[in-house]
Amino acid sequence: MASPINAARVRELVDRGARLLEVLPRGEYEEQHLPGAVGIPLKKLDAAAVASLDRGGPVIVYCWDSI
Amino acid sequence: MYDYTAGKHDWLARGLPVEGTEADPPAAHHVVRSDVVTCDLADRVGDVHERVIASPFGFALVVSEHRCLLGRLRGSALEQCDPDSTAEQEMEPGPSTIRLDADLRALVGRLRERNLMFAVVTDPDGRLAGVLRRSDAEAFLA
Numbered sequence: 001m002a003s004p005i006n007a008a009r010v011r012e013l014v015d016r017g018a019r020l021l022e023v024l025p026r027g028e029y030e031e032q033h034l035p036g037a038v039g040i041p042l043k044k045l046d047a048a049a050v051a052s053l054d055r056g057g058p059v060i061v062y063c064w065d066s067i
Numbered sequence: 068m069y070d071y072t073a074g075k076h077d078w079l080a081r082g083l084p085v086e087g088t089e090a091d092p093p094a095a096h097h098v099v100r101s102d103v104v105t106c107d108l109a110d111r112v113g114d115v116h117e118r119v120i121a122s123p124f125g126f127a128l129v130v131s132e133h134r135c136l137l138g139r140l141r142g143s144a145l146e147q148c149d150p151d152s153t154a155e156q157e158m159e160p161g162p163s164t165i166r167l168d169a170d171l172r173a174l175v176g177r178l179r180e181r182n183l184m185f186a187v188v189t190d191p192d193g194r195l196a197g198v199l200r201r202s203d204a205e206a207f208l209a
Contacts, residue, residue, distance in 0.1 A: 002070035007081055010071050022075065031089040034078055062071035062078075 002061060010034075010060055018058040034062070073191070077118065080191045082167030090189045093171035098207050099197040105130050106154050113150025115140060124198060128187065129158045135193045136164065164189040167196055175204050 005013070014020065020037035022029050029039030040049045042063075053059055071077075079085065082096035090193045103159035104118045104127040115127050138158030148157045163188045165174065178186060188196040 002068040004070045004072045006073065007071070007077060007083065009069075010078075013069065018069070027069070030087055032075065032079070032085045032087040034075065035084055035086050037086075058069060060069040060071055062074045063075040065074040066072045 006062070009027050010062075013058055013060060019053055021053065021059055021061045023061060023063055028064075037062075077191050079168040080166040081189055082190075082196070093208060094167065095165055095171065095174065095186070095188050095199050095204075096167040096176040096196075097171065098203040099167065099199050100203070101197040103128055103136075103198040105195065106140070107132075108153065108155040108158075110154045111138070111150065112145060112152050112154060112157050115154060116142075116145040116150065119145060121159055124185065124200075126185075127154075128162075128195060128198075129154045134195050136162070136189050136195045137186065138162065139187070162187055164193075165199070166191065169194075171204050171208060174199075175201060175208065 014036070020034050022033050022037045022039045023040050023042040024039070025038060027065060033039060038053060073166065080168065100124070103124050104115065104122045104125050106115045106129055108129060119125065119127050119140070119142050127140040128136060129138040130136055138160045140154060140158050144157060167188060174186065178184070184201050186199045188199055190196055191208040
């Protein structure tokens with residue numbers, strides 16, 4: 001279960017090496033994404049895709065908003 | 068695993084940096100100014116009026132201790148009210164605001180339509196980021 005965090009906490013965790021994962025469609029990711037974020041659209045989020053992330057540290061997932 | 072629940076929309080609205088092909092479109096954060104007069108609810112209106120006269124804006128913004136926007140004191144109102152009254156007594160509560168990622172072209176269009184010279188800018192938590200002058204936005208887009 002993922003722990004909900006706010007923007008300030010995102011920045012703290014990223015400063016400590018956390019990875020960012022955006023799950024929006026590819027086009028939206030390419031237009032704008034958080035610095036350093038990896039883009040894996042939700043529909044393509046499978047075991048192989050997730051394996052490409054660094055599993056040694058925390059991962060922060062985000063979408064457009066909470067709706 | 069963490070979930071940034073408020074998402075990219077929240078990040079952009081805070082004016083935080085992004086990467087990408089549309090990373091830096093003209094937006095409010097490019098021209099927002101932080102030199103607007105601010106005051107507390109308990110501040111004496113006469114004192115606030117003096118500071119407004121000396122400022123580049125014709126109004127003051129009332130904020131909480133955490134800089135959350137509570138209201139506005141227009142210069143015209145400050146001239147007419149009892150100088151010993153408080154900001155809370157004389158302010159217009161809850162002014163309209165925009166976010167730091169507001170599209171500058173669309174914003175200038177709206178301000179022109181409504182004959183407005185300024186827009187108050189806050190973050191998604193309601194904390195004051197500053198004030199945007201329409202003339203600054205127009206100059207930036209020129």
